[in-house]
Amino acid sequence: PNVDFYSGLIYQAMGFPLEMFPVLFAIPRTAGWLAHWQELLDQDTKIVRPRQLYVGNEPRHYVPISQR
Structure with missing residues (x-):
């Protein structure tokens, strides 16, 4: 249990x-x-991780089961 459990008691x-x-x-x-x-508003602070860009497969269209 976390601290909220004991605080709740x-x-x-x-x-x-x-x-x-x-x-x-x-x-x-x-x-x-x-x-x-x-901290997020401070432009000089680099605490936040850089933005992640998806580099995986291109989007695929869904094919209904009845058409497979």
Whole structure:
């Protein structure tokens, strides 16, 4: 189990309604999400991987089973 499992047990013991659990799990992560977003906006930072280009086979058209 991850940390949300144990956090959920504590939230339940504290009397929070189950409907509030997703919000309570998301609030602490917001700082990390915003920091990651800010890094993505910085043009000088090369943290993000370069764009991947597909180099495999060309697209093939689907042939229905009845026509095979």
